[in-house]
Amino acid sequence: MTAVEDPITTTAIGTPMKRREDPKLLAGEGKYVDDIHVVGQLWMGMVRSPLAHARITSIDTSAAEAAEGVHSVLTGPQLQEMGLWLAPLPCAWPVTEDMVNPPHYPTAIDEVHHVGEIVAVVLADSRYGAADAAEQVIVDYEPLDAVASIAAARDGSATAHSEHETNKAFHWPLVPDPDALEAAFANPAHHVKANFVQQRLIPAAMEPRGVLAVPSPMGGDVTLYSATQVPHILKVMIAATTGIPESKIRVVAPAVGGGFGAKLNINPDEILAVTLANRLGRAVRWTESRSEAAFSTHQGRGQLQTIELAADADGKLQGVRVHIDADMGAYMMLITPGVPLLGSFLYTGVYDVPAFGFTCDGYFTNLTPTDAYRGAGRPEASYAIERAMDILAAQVGIGPDEIRRRNYLAGGEYFENLEVPSTLVFDSGHYGPNLDRALELADYDGLRAEQARRRAAGESKQLGIGMVTYVEICGLAPSRALGGLSYGAGGWEHATVRLLPTGKAEVVSGSTPHGQGHETTWSQIVADKLGIPPEDVTVLHSDTAISPLGLDTYGSRSLAVGGVAIAAACDKVVEKAKQIAAHQMEASADDLEFAGGMFSVSGSPDQAMPIQAIAFGAFTAHNLPDGMEPNLQEQVTFDPTNFVFPFGTHVCAVEIDEDTGAVELLSYVAVDDCGNQINPMIVEGQVHGGIVQGVAQALFEEACYDEDGNLTNPSMMDYLVPSAADVPSMVTDYTVTPSTSNPLGVKGAGEAGTISSAAAVMNAVVDALSPYGVVDMDMPATPQRVWRTINEAKGGQA
Amino acid sequence: MIPAAFDYQVADSADAAIAALAEHGDDAKLLAGGHSLIPLMRFRLATPGVVVDIGRISDLSYINDGGDHVAIGAMTTHRAIETSELLATEAPLLRHVAGQVGDPQVRHRGTLGGSLAHGDPASDLPAALLAHGGVLVARGPGGEREIAASDFFTGFLETALAGDEIITEIRIPKAAGVGWSYQKFNRRAQDWAIVGAAVMLGDAPKVALVNMGSAPMRHSGVEAGLAGGGGADAASVAGDDTDPPEDLNADAEYRKHLARVLVGRGITEASG
Amino acid sequence: MEVSVTVNGERRSADVEPRTLLVHFLRETLGLTGTNVGCDTSSCGACTIHVNGESAKSCTMFAVQADGAEITTIEGLASEDGELHPMQQAFMDCHGLQCGYCTPGMVMAATSLVAENPGGLDEAGVREGLEGNLCRCTGYHNIVKAVLSVGGAA
Known part of the structure; x- marks a missing residue:
């Protein structure tokens, strides 16, 4: 028994602790996939289709094969004959029973369906040699009509897949009460019907994707290093696709340079690297170039939305009806068809809406496949409802703040466990004070006064003010809910917490960070739970050999699912430690208190044991209760019973130069509510980055295709990821409404900024131009588009 | 993206570079800062057999007072121009424009001679040279000759430079106290201008446009209007007699509109 | 060669x-x-x-x-005993990095920028000076804060 000392009190949770990840990353010691090299490795070079839709008539590999340093050149048919895989690349989300899902093999076999689809693979002994050889492969094509837009897909005069008679992939309805919906729209005082375009976006994580597959010379094992968000899912899917036993596959996500959804897929290059390395007994690697990434990594968004609002004379919503046509691209990738569904539940936003209906048609096109991109379906939904609310406000003749106040769930007051018409139960919300705080921070009245002054003076630079109150659905996900949506996996997360003999803790998490600072945040949770210093906590993750169980990181799920699992595992460790402490102190466990890492007997404060001493005792196992297993190690697989629903209000101001059409974002205020925060510094960073990605959609970014399906801006020179010089600093604040979905009361913050900011900026742009009668504008609000809109509006007035 | 293989030669003098060009002809490309050539080579849009590195010719990097002009060595970097005290008084337009090229990293490596020889209609420095009424000194096997800026840019990525000539010096007439302006319009700070306008007032006003035709160009209509005392109203013809490119950022109509706006702003600023 | x-x-x-x-x-x-x-x-x-x-x-x-x-x-950049350069330290203190991939280039650009502006930079100067470096995680807010904390005008 140890003499009583002052207990260590950690108050790690809620503090802006500096990130333990940073020193290595700042010193250039972060090891990304492309930094890892293996002796004898072969470099893959991809021969990619220059056409969006064509039949392959011949492939001549002779020149490439003869080139120095080339190991082999393999065409699609040759790879297929080698029997490297049992099944096409997986789609885990067949949203309907009759969903069309054309086979998607790692390489095209006889017909290509998008520009950049792989038709042959070169293996060479150097990066440069692989690039040279790939250029020397000569492929002849017979061009076929390409389907290069949703409109063309709907039209259907050409089909993206020759064997299909239509481009439609599925029809998915969510209309809980059709009669109520019809009644709401029968004769509304106000009826808004608006069409919005969610342009395709290129996710553009700064680290391009890459793979390195290393066969083990001692057996049939293969290790895949991949720039992925989902090593666990990838492992399962590689096994299912290739037939390599799961136990023979190890997947490692080393340092990963951002993901934003773009790294949660099962990609052709991953399957090719694993199977070729396995077959050849040599390491195989590949890293996409940035311009190649526009074809080798999925894109985001790509929807045409129609939203209708029915409201009474005061602007009180009676119904919301939505239809979207969603661009799947050429193939169904891992969760391609599910992305629009993730948004479907949020088209009523933060509002009290008696009747709701949503339908979605998925279409194939001859473009790069789409899949999750930051927010995945939810930014689209938030955009539609929040833009439409502004249009409704203008119709009713009230301000955008007032239309929102009149419609907030629970009248803007606190609520918990509230069922909304889309059938979800929102965990908690309190929208009124959140809006108040955002308007105050933005100096909303001052902005309106300045806007009025500029309008009265007829200045050439006009001010626009935009606001959004968003809610998002994250913490993906209750496994049963996913089952109900036909998703092919669960939504739990696994954690193991062990207290080592030396008193240090080791946490194994199934969450897989790629910039979110999990190591820091998890150490804060464990430090508080076990009463030990955060620096005594080691966090292990992202390697299926170390962390065999997990469902990875996407959908703002890490804290609300994975973090909760860690906290629960800590609770189990403490519970076991308490039994040992009681045994060793000869006290009843019921009489023990645990605080600051110390077990003490109630009423006898001189009788106490630190948890580290118990850990050592659990290791030596000299004096444990009868029948108790040695060691302090506990596992928890947490499956949430509900999603979490973060919310917030963002207010921004833009200045529009009417002479040039240039839009400048002047100020941006975000008041988010993600429940309890573990590390406010990290939360704020997530909010900042998310906001700028949404601003980028509103003002800068669009993957532009010509009518033949060619992407005209694949490089970073033409695809305008904004720089520091193109965006302002932001003002952030928070309200705190703890979640009722988990014991930590946490929600999620990774996607929130993106879910709100595109709509906030476009509301501001339209607000600036509203004196000209402008009611809507497509994204991105490029200078040319703004100038032309102003011109047309003024012409219309004349 | 990986460049195709090439032979590499270092030219340690202008004459050595000229000799290398004479030897290899069209198969050779001069490499100065590399910020025009290397991006093209990475996409294999340029595949020279021989690359002649003139980046080490240190005696072509200078900014000297030439009496009635400032003499700038062809290998002088944008950064050196951007920070030159001599140019601050004698050629502030050029100095300012050099600071608008690309980003700091590009300006550390990119050279004035390299940018001008590339002759890109979307690049900033040719417009500044035209507005200044500068002169280029070209040296070839037959010796040196002067080429007026207004004669230099002959077509899309084409100049009056012969295949075996290199630019050695750029001469900028001193313009202390003359009103000037450069208006660059783009969507993202680091990008090429969608449209740019360089304005120099003075006795013979000059106005040059960026990205309004296949080559860097002066606009005689605007210049005539200015010479006639038209002031900012002279900008109204800035879109006339232009043949701007069309791309994702701007169609021709919008570029012509921007030219009018930017030239107008330029004249106003230069007159202020 | x-x-x-x-x-x-x-x-x-x-x-x-x-x-x-x-x-x-x-x-x-x-x-x-x-x-x-x-x-x-x-x-x-x-x-x-x-x-x-x-x-x-x-x-x-x-x-x-x-x-x-x-x-x-x-x-x-760091000293031989491993002590971070003030710019690296500022990025850590201000949470100027998330995934860390742009960070080495961003830090090298920032140190060069600060060295070239001994009189100190304002926010616009920092933002324009970093125009050639893209980051997808941070929205730049904390990067700018970090650079200003080292090279901002007094």
């Missing part, structure tokens, strides 16, 4: 193809993988290093062009 450079104070030589990009020379020939590649059009700045004391994009230089040059990469 033989290329000799002084990298982070150490003389290094290797025989490479003339077309070898400087960034590949640093990463693959010399094993200095701290410098990253984020694009192929000189747009993103992830590959930023110092060449003879000035920031440069090592994806837009051939290694042969650097023959004889003094090069500093992110690995050479």
